[in-house]
Amino acid sequence: MADVPKTMPGVLIEENGGVEVLKWKTDLPVPELKEGEVLVKNELIGVNYIDTYFRTGLYKAPLPLVTGKEAAGTVAALGPALSGSDLKVGDRVGYLHDHAYAAYTAVPAAKVLRLPEGITTAQAAASLLQGLTALTFVREAAGLHAGGGAGATLGVGQGPWTLVHAAAGGVGLQLVQMLAASGARVIGTAGSADKCELARRHGAQWVVNSREDGLAAKVLEITGGHGADVVFDGVGKATFEADLQMIARKGTLISFGNASGPVPPVDILRLGPKNIKLMRPVLFNYLVTRDEIEKYSKELFDLIMTGKVEVRVHDTYPLKEVARAHSDLEGRKTTGKLLLKL
Ligand code: NDP
DSSP, X not given: OTTOOSEEEEEEESSOSSGGGEEEEEEEEOOOOOTTEEEEEEEEEEEOHHHHHHHHTSSOOOSSBOOOOEEEEEEEEEOTTOOSOOOOTTOEXXXXXXXXXXXXXXXXXXXXXXXXXXXXXXXXXXXXXXXXXXXXXXXXXSOEXXXXXXXXXXXXXXXXXXXXXXXXXXXXXXHHHHHHHTTOEEEEEESSHHHHHHHHHTTOSEEEETTSSOHHHHHHHHTTTOOEEEEEESSOTTTHHHHHHHXXXXXXXXXXXXXXXXXXXXXXXXXXXXTOEEEOOXXXXXXXXXXXXXXXXXXXXXXXXXXXXXXXXXXXXXGGGHHHHHHHHXXXXXXXXXXXXX
């Protein structure tokens, strides 16, 4: 750790609350490496909606907390007993792990990905969490694969009816592109005409402005009364009731977020009239083993390198101005990915 300083800049949360609790510090201790860990010098840090949940306390973590779940940069030091890894100091890497809102983060080597030459550091920081969420949810939760679902050979846009809420957002834009590439018929919802247009350009063949009334009726009209076979809902509380109305018989409702607040407890009997499959998946529980992490990150990077998936960066904020990034994200002012730079 010869060139690594003892202290570093970063953002600390000492109490839960609004964006004002995100405190810029210049003298946080650089983490001491434990067995099997790697110290990553973060160049670009991804902002994700989950960061706001840890800030507000919707999701619990011990305080004080350096939050942040992903970043990309370079290996700064290797910890003791680092066996089974060929990582070297200076390697360009990305990772999904806690405590990313700082100059350095200690990451278990098993979670560190060396970046292929065709992937920029910005593409990695902007795609890992949201892209892998979209990819694992399309493949594992919805069971849709490239060229069609469940082994079927489908033409583009001839597959199942899928609906993506917040389709111009970080996860949403990745979902619409991956679903379109899998041959699904994709309906996107978004909160403005510009956002709808963005979702359309990325693969949503139909778009509905979610700020207007009658969302479920519009989706039923688009699908000729059939409804959506798969609904991807990261908005949560505000859209759950509409989901139950517009989902098709035997449809799969993948509820995976709380942008508008958490979905209240559900009476399981409400699933019966349409035999709905209701899921609440979490990315990190699809990426548990090293094989899973490597398999899906390779597929994601291949999709990006072959141009099938574009990673769109809304803005890159100085880490010091992270409060502005959180305000923009929670204020529905953003599309695609928000990055933080040191
Ligand atoms: P987004 O970029 O999608 O931002 C959230 C979007 O939600 C907004 O841009 C807005 O789009 C929409 N929205 C609708 N209603 C509200 C509201 N009341 N307040 C705020 N936003 C609203 O964020 P992310 O891509 O980072 O995350 C999307 C969702 O996915 C989040 O709920 C997140 O927690 C979840 N997620 C879950 C994971 C899991 O493992 N379960 C993993 C990753 C993300 P519009 O204006 O177009 O409606």
